[in-house]
Amino acid sequence: MKPIDDIKIHQRKLNQRYKELIEQAYNFRQTDSALSDISEYRAIKLLNKLNRLKYLSRESAQTSI
Template sequence: MFISFSMNRTDDIKTQEIKLNQRYKQLIELAYNFRQTDSALSDISEFRAIKLLNKLNRLKYLSREVKQHITS
């Protein structure tokens, strides 16, 4: 029962990671595209991308912790 819960949790984390990673890439692309035309929008997109990257790093850490707990 515990292993099943942990596997579902791992899948949920992985799904969230994929969504955040896609959004991160979109924001970085926007920041790059706005760089020459609107530096304020570029900065805003880059700031949002950095915030998403921070969330991604926390999810990766959480995912690692769950995987370690499953194997032990």
């Protein structure tokens, strides 16, 4: 597999986990605000990783052209 394919697969996994954490944070918002904040914090950290991977995949796509 190409490195770009590995990055895309990893992005999909992280994106799915990000969506789960955001949904979890939303669901906890009414019952347990501390758990909601923790889930939201983890989601934000994942979003940061996703943004870095997006930059890497864009950069490696440009070098392969």
